[in-house]
Amino acid sequence: MTRLEFLKNLGLSGASLFAVLATCTVQSCSSKGSDDPTPTPPPTGTTGVTGTTTGNNIDFTVDLANSANASLASTGGSLIFGDVIVVRNTATTFVALSKACTHQGTTVVFRPAQNNFLCNNHGSVFNLNGSVANGPAASPLKVFNTAVNGNNLRVTA
Ligand code: FES
Secondary structure, eight states: OOHHHHHHHTTOOHHHHHHHHHHHHHTTOOSOOTTOSSOOOOOBOOSSEEEEOSSSOOEEEEETTSGGGGGGSSTTOEEEETTEEEEEOSSSOEEEEESBOTTTOOBOEEETTTTEEEOTTTOOEEOTTSOEEESSOOSOOOEEEEEEETTEEEEEO
16 A cells, blocks of 8 residues: 555545645655664774775774773773774774674674673674674674774774
């Protein structure tokens, strides 16, 4: 049943039908609703970073002194750069993993209290080393190399 047929079945016609349709158009009765299968991803770092953050040749440097990267200033903080989620897991160390859940690709989120990554889509959990702690994901997240030099954090494949 189309939207128009549905509204006609409600008994709407003429001016009232036009008003409903116009409101629907203005307020975006689009095909993307609350059941959108693609949840809003976490904030993504776009400034204070240089290099390649997507694809198979990951190699980028994060300026930890840049205010845009303040999320990484304290232990437990995380930020996403392209395909990679970076976590400050201790005062002096970082981990960087593929942000895409290996089940169906949803962006994972870091949980400081549990010290692991959760995929909100179907509940998969990944350890800091990328291994699967809880399915349905069956494969680990890809882990990238991290190296700190002063205020620069370099992440490489
Ligand atoms: S997409 Fe992550 S658990 Fe299904």
